[in-house]
Amino acid sequence: MSNEGKALAAVIGVVLVLGMACKFSAKATTPSPMGPLQPGVDFGHSDINPKGWSSVPSAEICSYMCYARDDCKAMSYVISNQSCWLKYAVPAPGKEADMISAVKQ
Secondary structure (H helix, E strand, C coil), X not given: CCHHHHHHHHHHHXXXXXXXXXXXXXXXXXXXXXXXXXXXXXXXXXXXXXXXXXXCCCHXXXXXXXHCCCCCXXXXXXXXXXXXXXXXXXXXXXXXXXXXXXXXX
């Protein structure tokens, strides 16, 4: 490889690294619409729909579903069966390894 080729490769590498650093920096400072996801936490009561739940692929999606509803104050996600439970109030937290919960900010 010529010196010009090496210099070009080095510049491209620096641009890629800076681009990734900016992406991660912006992501870290972007506020979440919900509070942080809390692995191992269960909000066992106050379901908006006590007879039903939504099947979603991740706790993040469940969190956004709660954020989109004015009547939702918190959410709990069951990892093993991918169920999302939206809450009309923030119940006392319990410990449950198979769950992830969040409270709306």
